Amino acid sequence: MKSAFNLRTIVVALVVAGLVLLPVYSALTGKVFILTMFTRIIILALAAASLNLIMGYGGMMSFGHAAYLGIGGYAVGILAFEGIGSGFIQWPVALIASALFALVIGALSLRTRGVYFIMITLAFAQMAYYIASSLSRYGADDGLTIYKRSNFGGLIDLSNRTQFYYVCLACLLGGIYLIWRIVNSRFGLVVQGVRSNEQRMQAIGFHANRYRLVCFVISGTICGLAGALLANNTDFVSPAVMYWTRSGDLMVMVILGGMGTLFGPVIGAIVFLLLEELLSQITEYWAMIMGPLLLLIVLFARGGIMGLLARFSRG
Amino acid sequence: MAEHLLRVENLMRRFGGLVATDNLSLEVVTGELHAIIGPNGAGKTTLISQLTGQLMPNSGAIHFAGQDITTLPSYKRSGLGLARSFQITSLLRDFTAADNVALAAQAHAGHSYRFWGNARKEAPLREAAHAALARVGLAKRADVPVSELSHGEQRELELAVALATKPKLLLLDEPMAGLGVTESQRMVALLKELRKEVTIVLVEHDMEAVFALADRITVLVYGRVIACGKPDEIRNNDEVKRAYLGDQHAVTRHG
Known part of the structure; x- marks a missing residue:
């Protein structure tokens, strides 16, 4: 057990160190591309980490998580379009809008379990997708270009690639720290208890669904932050961000990295997006290789990459 | 009467x-x-x-x-x-024995919308859990995951969980x-003891x-x-x- 813990820790430490030092490497080699790519990876890793909170720890298989990416993104995009460029307004609005959306769809969908829960979260996300597609003032299907990134006064300049990268990385690490605290808190234990045995938790005195809902809202809010970052990263937001395949991608990242592990979603996001990048350079039918690869991992490494690392060091 | x-x-x-x-x-x-x-x-x-x-x-x-x-x-x-034990053992299988009981104690010691502090380090909850485990003779198995406990131990743990909610019935x-x-x-000997209190x-x-x-x-x-x-x-x-x-x-x- 001890050594398993160590190998995982080493890998996680290396990954985090790599992410922290990446801008240095990029600056020394002049490879700007890698910095842009990893900014995107980090943002989606944050989204995956937020999904992992409800999926891995809470046992709630949400298939509509990309909706929050869209809501966070549109909050930034619409406010920018209407002339409100301050990040101090844009970002809190993005978080609050995501939280409210999560509260509403959570309150409705958490009445169901299993497949029905998956389907209803999917349906709500698709609804958000179609609503965004019909916003003709904000570009409808074509999406909305964001001409100026969120303005944080003299504090940080998001147009500076390196500064923006570090803002995203800080959000990711901060988000993971928050999730770590939550998971080990009273609240977190209750949520994991409900995942394990809902009837038992009710019998010892917990209103299971209320804890589930709060967890659902926290998760959605964190993902809303990822949405705000993503819109700033691409200077653009469109309905496509919340299309159901994106929700699927997030789920794959979580499962690939290891559900219910703190850094699993980060590793999952890195591996998934790097593979996507590499394979798409080899062939345009990259999904044909990616599919079976994921299948193998799901079949032979139940706990994802984190589970695999644990097994390796156990020998 | x-x-x-x-x-x-x-x-x-x-x-x-x-x-x-x-x-x-x-x-x-x-x-x-x-x-x-x-x-x-x-x-x-x-x-x-x-x-x-x-x-x-x-x-x-x-x-x-x-x-x-x-x-x-x-x-x-x-x-x-009001507390119950289940006919078919109904525990949190991926938690340790102590966690199972501590959660029951937690349910009856203030609210659980606390998101920051480490619940496993809350001494009153841990002490309550260990007291209940000791009560049913599982003190030494506190840190063993439920899935690794024997059937008999799981039955005893069911009882400890119920006890930790400080039931009247x-x-x-x-x-x-x-x-x-x-x-x-x-188990009979244990129930003979418990009936004096509850x-x-x-x-x-x-x-x-x-x-x-x-x-x-x-x-x-x-x-x-x-x-x-x-x-x-x-x-x-x-x-x-x-x-x-x-x-x-x-x-x-x-x-």
């Missing part, structure tokens, strides 16, 4: 055409150990589930500690001091189910245990109460004899 901790009035529960609880009335006096027996399919677990709120009755009323709890959800009943659904002879004896409703197939422990016994057949009284009265009750003699299975297995 002793005080009634639990009073059930004319409880009815149907599953389609089957009447699982048929106009059932029952009173449990504070401090007693009240056993409920009956052949398989008599509706014992259905009754317990209605008492704890996992299942709602079609009609009738349940009063607990002077309060009408008929429509109260189970988590609120737990808050009032303990509803035990076949705590001896699947236990070997020595394990059963340990009112207990015991559903059990093990007749030897029931007659050794119970102050009063209620006999259920097809969801109806056919007799209620002291162990000696039940032993000599003709209707009870008939119900059990009519059910060869019950006699050969438990006789």
Whole structure:
């Protein structure tokens, strides 16, 4: 057990160190591309980490998580379009809008379990997708270009690639720290208890669904932050961000990295997006290789990459 | 006149055409150990589930500690001091024994919308958990995951979890189910201790245990109460004899 813990820790430490030092490497080699790519990876890793909170720890298989990416993104995009460029307004609005959306769809969908829960979260996300597609003032299907990134006064300049990268990385690490605290808190234990045995938790005195809902809202809010970052990263937001395949991608990242592990979603996001990048350079039918690869991992490494690392060091 | 901790009035529960609880009335006096027996399919677990709120009755009323709890959800009943153990062990399998019990203590020690502090480091909860584990003889197994505990240990843990909610009334659904002879004896000894502190409703197939422990016994057949009284009265009750003699299975297995 001890050594398993160590190998995982080493890998996680290396990954985090790599992410922290990446801008240095990029600056020394002049490879700007890698910095842009990893900014995107980090943002989606944050989204995956937020999904992992409800999926891995809470046992709630949400298939509509990309909706929050869209809501966070549109909050930034619409406010920018209407002339409100301050990040101090844009970002809190993005978080609050995501939280409210999560509260509403959570309150409705958490009445169901299993497949029905998956389907209803999917349906709500698709609804958000179609609503965004019909916003003709904000570009409808074509999406909305964001001409100026969120303005944080003299504090940080998001147009500076390196500064923006570090803002995203800080959000990711901060988000993971928050999730770590939550998971080990009273609240977190209750949520994991409900995942394990809902009837038992009710019998010892917990209103299971209320804890589930709060967890659902926290998760959605964190993902809303990822949405705000993503819109700033691409200077653009469109309905496509919340299309159901994106929700699927997030789920794959979580499962690939290891559900219910703190850094699993980060590793999952890195591996998934790097593979996507590499394979798409080899062939345009990259999904044909990616599919079976994921299948193998799901079949032979139940706990994802984190589970695999644990097994390796156990020998 | 002793005080009634639990009073059930004319409880009815149907599953389609089957009447699982048929106009059932029952009173449990504070401090007693009240056993409920009956052949398989008599509706014992259905009754317990209605008492704890996992299942709602079609009609009738349940009063607990002077309060009408008929429509109260189970988590609120737990808050009032009603605890149950499950016939089929129902624990948090991926948690340790101590975690299982500490969570039960946590449910009754302030709210759990605390997102920051490490709950496993809350000394009062851990102490409560260890006290309950020690009570049932599992002190040394505190940090073992439930999935690695033996069946007998899991049955004991069920009891520790129920105890940690500081119940006024303990509803035990076949705590001896699947236990070997020595394990059963340990459980009986444990229940003998517990009954001094808490009112207990015991559903059990093990007749030897029931007659050794119970102050009063209620006999259920097809969801109806056919007799209620002291162990000696039940032993000599003709209707009870008939119900059990009519059910060869019950006699050969438990006789």
